Amino acid sequence: xxxxxxxxxxxxxxxxxxxxxxxxxxxxxxxxxxxxxxxxxxxxxxxxxxxxxxxxxxxxxxxxxxxxxxxxxxxxxxxxxxxxxxxxxxxxxxxxxxxxxxxxxxxxxxxxxxxxxxxxxxxxxxxxxxxxxxxxxxxxxxxxxxxxxxxxxxxxxxxxxxxxxxxxxxxxxxxxxxxxxxxxxxxxxxxxxxxxxxxxxxxxxxxxxxxxxxxxxxxxxxxxxxxxxxxxxxxxxxxxxxxxxxxxxxxxxxxxxxxxxxxxxxxxxxxxxxxxxxxxxxxxxxxxxxxxxxxxxxxxxxxxxxxxxxxxxx
Amino acid sequence: xxxxxxxxxxxxxxxxxxxxxxxxxxxxxxxxxxxxxxxxxxxxxxxxxxxxxxxxxxxxxxxxxxxxxxxxxxxxxxxxxxxxxxxxxxxxxxxxxxxxxxxxxxxxxxxxxxxxxxxxxxxxxxxxxxxxxxxxxxxxxxxxxxxxxxxxxxxxxxxxxxxxxxxxxxxxxxxxxxxxxxxxxxxxxxxxxxxxxxxxxxxxxxxxxxxxxxxxxxxxxxxxxxxxxxxxxxxxxxxxxxxxxxxxxxxxxxxxxxxxxxxxxxxxxxxxxxxxxxxxxxxxxxxxxxxxxxxxxxxxxxxxxxxxxxxxxxxxxxxxxxxxxxxxxxxxxxxxxxxxxxxxxxxxxxxxxxxxxxxxxxxxxxxxxxxxxxxxxxxxxxxxxxxxxxxxxxxxxxxxxxxxxxxxxxxxxxxxxxxxxxxxxxxxxxxxxxxxxxxxxxxxxxxxxx
Numbered sequence: 001x002x003x004x005x006x007x008x009x010x011x012x013x014x015x016x017x018x019x020x021x022x023x024x025x026x027x028x029x030x031x032x033x034x035x036x037x038x039x040x041x042x043x044x045x046x047x048x049x050x051x052x053x054x055x056x057x058x059x060x061x062x063x064x065x066x067x068x069x070x071x072x073x074x075x076x077x078x079x080x081x082x083x084x085x086x087x088x089x090x091x092x093x094x095x096x097x098x099x100x101x102x103x104x105x106x107x108x109x110x111x112x113x114x115x116x117x118x119x120x121x122x123x124x125x126x127x128x129x130x131x132x133x134x135x136x137x138x139x140x141x142x143x144x145x146x147x148x149x150x151x152x153x154x155x156x157x158x159x160x161x162x163x164x165x166x167x168x169x170x171x172x173x174x175x176x177x178x179x180x181x182x183x184x185x186x187x188x189x190x191x192x193x194x195x196x197x198x199x200x201x202x203x204x205x206x207x208x209x210x211x212x213x214x215x216x217x218x219x220x221x222x223x224x225x226x227x228x229x230x231x232x233x234x235x236x237x238x239x240x241x242x243x244x245x246x247x248x249x250x251x252x253x254x255x256x257x258x259x260x261x262x263x264x265x266x267x268x269x270x271x272x273x274x275x276x277x278x279x280x281x282x283x284x285x286x287x288x289x290x291x292x293x294x295x296x297x298x299x300x301x302x303x304x305x306x307x308x309x310x311x312x313x314x
Numbered sequence: 315x316x317x318x319x320x321x322x323x324x325x326x327x328x329x330x331x332x333x334x335x336x337x338x339x340x341x342x343x344x345x346x347x348x349x350x351x352x353x354x355x356x357x358x359x360x361x362x363x364x365x366x367x368x369x370x371x372x373x374x375x376x377x378x379x380x381x382x383x384x385x386x387x388x389x390x391x392x393x394x395x396x397x398x399x400x401x402x403x404x405x406x407x408x409x410x411x412x413x414x415x416x417x418x419x420x421x422x423x424x425x426x427x428x429x430x431x432x433x434x435x436x437x438x439x440x441x442x443x444x445x446x447x448x449x450x451x452x453x454x455x456x457x458x459x460x461x462x463x464x465x466x467x468x469x470x471x472x473x474x475x476x477x478x479x480x481x482x483x484x485x486x487x488x489x490x491x492x493x494x495x496x497x498x499x500x501x502x503x504x505x506x507x508x509x510x511x512x513x514x515x516x517x518x519x520x521x522x523x524x525x526x527x528x529x530x531x532x533x534x535x536x537x538x539x540x541x542x543x544x545x546x547x548x549x550x551x552x553x554x555x556x557x558x559x560x561x562x563x564x565x566x567x568x569x570x571x572x573x574x575x576x577x578x579x580x581x582x583x584x585x586x587x588x589x590x591x592x593x594x595x596x597x598x599x600x601x602x603x604x605x606x607x608x609x610x611x612x613x614x615x616x617x618x619x620x621x622x623x624x625x626x627x628x629x630x631x632x633x634x635x636x637x638x639x640x641x642x643x644x645x646x647x648x649x650x651x652x653x654x655x656x657x658x659x660x661x662x663x664x665x666x667x668x669x670x671x672x673x674x675x676x677x678x679x680x681x682x683x684x685x686x687x688x689x690x691x692x693x694x695x696x697x698x699x700x701x702x703x704x705x706x707x708x709x710x711x712x713x714x715x716x717x718x719x720x721x722x723x724x725x726x727x728x729x730x731x732x733x734x735x736x737x738x739x740x741x742x743x744x745x746x747x748x749x750x751x752x753x754x755x756x757x758x759x760x761x762x763x764x
Contacts, residue, residue, distance in 0.1 A: 171733030258520035258729030275406035277719035
């Protein structure tokens with residue numbers, strides 16, 4: 001309660017000051033609002049609307065003309081009854097729990113390492129690490145796909161010669177083979193975000209640390225990491241959303257192995273419903289559920305991090 | 315503070331207003347809205363001398379045939395656009411274009427997909443444009459694939475009678491006679507495993523439910539039938555279970571590779587002779603020829619192995635039609651092209667060259683490109699085998715309008731079964747249930763047969 005009162009007290013004068021809406025502010029906001037409405041709010045609203053519809057059939061065997069009627073929440077209950085759809089969430093969660101920490105650890109380690117090497121090499125290495133991000137996900141998946149297929153892949157061939165016979169596309173392994181592709185694609189990107197944050201740290205802090213007798217390791221752990229926290233939170237949120245929306249990689253790998261099912265990830269499930277099964281209404285419901293889960297998880301992660309931050313600050 | 319600032323109120327009003335407009339506008343049209351195709355076919359009048367342009371989507375590389383048409387029919391120019399094959403993206407593209415109201419005039423649609431396209435009003439009623447009088451130009455059972463409720467909805471292109479491709483050079487080396495029954499085929503598989511130095515007789519492809527369906531078709535199963543206005547699904551029958559058990563045993567005893575067919579790994583095995591036979595369709599000849607040119611002259615084709623010695627049961631895998639999608643503005647010209655590309659002798663010969671399948675045109679075989687000895691098959695007149703196979707197909711097999719979804723689920727179930735206990739037959743009950751669910755989800759009446 002107390003926080004609410006204190007907030008209204010501080011905001012009240014502000015409200016009086018701008019008693020009239022500032023027209024110029026709206027003019028500045030307009031391009032954003034227009035794009036936001038057109039590419040985000042409208043499609044979202046349309047998806048929600050479609051998720052509430054269903055076809056009504058007529059004629060012999062239902063092959064006659066059909067109309068669209070309201071379904072209420074039928075599509076949602078149908079989606080939540082499909083065990084394959086629920087399993088796809090479990091799968092991406094498992095994927096995220098393993099892949100996100102590995103990727104962010106790698107990105108952080110790379111960023112810290114780059115921050116210490118000399119400037120001339122830093123540029124070259126940074127570009128090299130970042131390069132995979134420039135390769136579209138589909139192409140990356142095709143490239144890695146060739147490296148996974150036995151009989152074609154030199155990698156499998158080499159490992160086979162030294163007595164290892166990895167089945168990259170096997171039922172238990174393919175999820176981690178996909179994780180490898182995603183890490184390859186995005187570790188460099190996340191590294192760059194963290195590097196940018198590290199560059200923003202004032203040099204005085206390093207000088208002060210050096211004077212206090214801190215070595216490279218201590219500077220990295222006590223100064224760089226805590227100050228890179230906003231970047232880590234940001235990359236964490238992006239990664240959570242990206243993981244839930246996993247689509248291109250499994251879609252491309254799917255023809256190579258029966259282990260990737262048509263509802264391997266929530267997005268793939270919605271895609272299959274929409275375009276293979278031609279049930280856009282169910283697909284819309286699945287997409288809305290996916291969006292809800294993604295926002296719950298990312299806002300949950302943010303509030304968790306913020307709570308910890310507040311606790312730490314106290 | 316009780317009242318929010320005016321700006322906030324304005325924003326709120328804008329927000330609720332927009333939201334209301336958003337939900338209200340489409341809601342008004344919802345009741346009259348039809349499912350599927352956003353635009354219906356209509357013949358657009360053409361002026362004298364005006365060129366008609368048609369767009370044709372197919373994944374069979376028929377460019378040469380289309381070029382021939384364009385040379386001989388200056389008034390109707392067809393642009394062929396290559397699309398990904400079937401469920402690998404082709405149908406997804408067609409369904410999106412139907413929903414968006416900008417479909418191509420013509421598209422390749424497989425027979426088992428036609429009921430699904432009917433369900434979204436995706437096909438033009440060709441009877442309205444005089445298609446009925448073309449009936450006698452086609453093989454009756456292929457023609458009937460596109461007839462619904464007495465109306466013609468598509469022009470048949472080709473089918474896929476099945477046979478046994480095998481390596482004539484390898485089988486005798488291992489002391490194997492060409493298997494005539496499935497029991498002999500299994501025995502041969504054991505010999506290949508024992509003597510083949512890592513080779514296997516063939517691959518079981520868990521990604522190919524339509525192949526498995528063809529195997530059940532040959533055994534005599536009937537997965538879908540209709541009773542009144544209800545779809546009855548019968549996939550978990552004894553015959554299908556027998557087929558599933560047979561292949562489960564082949565997988566369990568490591569007599570076959572388990573890998574997606576027509577994939578790079580599979581082609582590699584075919585090229586190196588690691589795979590020595592293929593239970594495949596007639597249109598597979600072009601795939602072998604194109605992807606394993608080094609094996610030229612070594613292949614032969616034999617009759618599909620039988621479940622009982624002396625039987626003559628066959629099956630069909632694949633088969634496509636040239637459909638005129640809902641929304642075309644030139645259905646008359648499109649129909650003219652669809653009929654020409656599937657019956658003109660020169661066109662059919664060009665199509666055969668690119669492996670379009672077993673012609674649906676009646677009486678065209680004799681003297682066609684299929685009717686000659688082939689060096690890739692060591693000079694065998696291999697299409698005689700497929701001609702016999704074609705005659706032995708029980709053509710009463712029916713497809714469900716949810717085949718894509720049913721197959722996707724069966725494929726997933728096969729993959730899961732092979733990764734665990736390998737019991738393929740036990741997936742059929744689940745596949746049957748999910749097929750019924752798919753039909754119900756489409757608003758159709760459906761039940762399980764048992």
